[in-house]
Amino acid sequence: MENKAIKIRNIIILCAVVVFVIGLLIATVAVNSGLSEQKKDDTQVEVFIKDALNVKRNGKSKRKYSNGNVYEGDWIDGKWHGKGKLTWANGDVYDGDWVDGVRTGKGKYTRNNGEVYEGDFVNGMYNGKGKMTYADGSVYEGEWTFGIYNGKGKKKWANGKIYDGDWVDGICVGNGRMTFEPDGDYADDVYEGEFRDGRFNGKGTYTWDDGRVYEGDWVDDKRTGNGKMTWADGGVYDGEWLDGKRNGKGKQIYSWGSIYEGNWLNDGLDGVVTITLASGMTYTQTYKDDEIVR
Numbered sequence: 001m002e003n004k005a006i007k008i009r010n011i012i013i014l015c016a017v018v019v020f021v022i023g024l025l026i027a028t029v030a031v032n033s034g035l036s037e038q039k040k041d042d043t044q045v046e047v048f049i050k051d052a053l054n055v056k057r058n059g060k061s062k063r064k065y066s067n068g069n070v071y072e073g074d075w076i077d078g079k080w081h082g083k084g085k086l087t088w089a090n091g092d093v094y095d096g097d098w099v100d101g102v103r104t105g106k107g108k109y110t111r112n113n114g115e116v117y118e119g120d121f122v123n124g125m126y127n128g129k130g131k132m133t134y135a136d137g138s139v140y141e142g143e144w145t146f147g148i149y150n151g152k153g154k155k156k157w158a159n160g161k162i163y164d165g166d167w168v169d170g171i172c173v174g175n176g177r178m179t180f181e182p183d184g185d186y187a188d189d190v191y192e193g194e195f196r197d198g199r200f201n202g203k204g205t206y207t208w209d210d211g212r213v214y215e216g217d218w219v220d221d222k223r224t225g226n227g228k229m230t231w232a233d234g235g236v237y238d239g240e241w242l243d244g245k246r247n248g249k250g251k252q253i254y255s256w257g258s259i260y261e262g263n264w265l266n267d268g269l270d271g272v273v274t275i276t277l278a279s280g281m282t283y284t285q286t287y288k289d290d291e292i293v294r
Contacts, residue, residue: 272285
């Protein structure tokens, strides 16, 4: 009888152990399942956040960047495209057309130093036709290539000097008209003709404010070659020039009617000169350094 009771007790203990083990197994499976589901949920959240950050903007919106720059305008596939305004942290502002995140088309660029460009852009550079107003008041309006004056254009400097004509790589080259500043040694003088390397070179006409006019050849801003000078009083010299002076063969007609024809050296008569007076009388005279040789 006692042995039977012991057997029953052992059976009960064994059943309890089995139930405990089964419960433990069930709890372990449940925990592992929960962790798996949590990990899955966390992964989904992470993917969602990444997707949200990588959304490609389209339409109109405003974005401020960590460097302080601010863009407001049109977007296509996450790029500035269409009309938009970019304000840099340093105060520069561009307002105009964009293509694939680059300034291309018509626009206005205002720099923090006071310069303002308004016109055509290609790949972020002034290219085409545009107007630049500089901080000192100088203005250039005309054609540009890669940020440099190229083609036809007009520039007015702050001192009043004006050049209107051809440009190559930012320099006056070709045909143009230069009007000098109203104050200075060349006040209101005008040159119209050929330029090379920013200087008078080739054929050109220079008009002084006192009425003098020179038409002819130029080399590096100086009357050199053949040319004709007319004075306000009616006097005329037609002949050869060197470094801005009468040099070589030439003919001088004075306002009172006398004509001197011969050789000139450094603006003075030199050699045998034929002189025709207003009365029609003609004779020859020898000169040296613009003085009559007796």
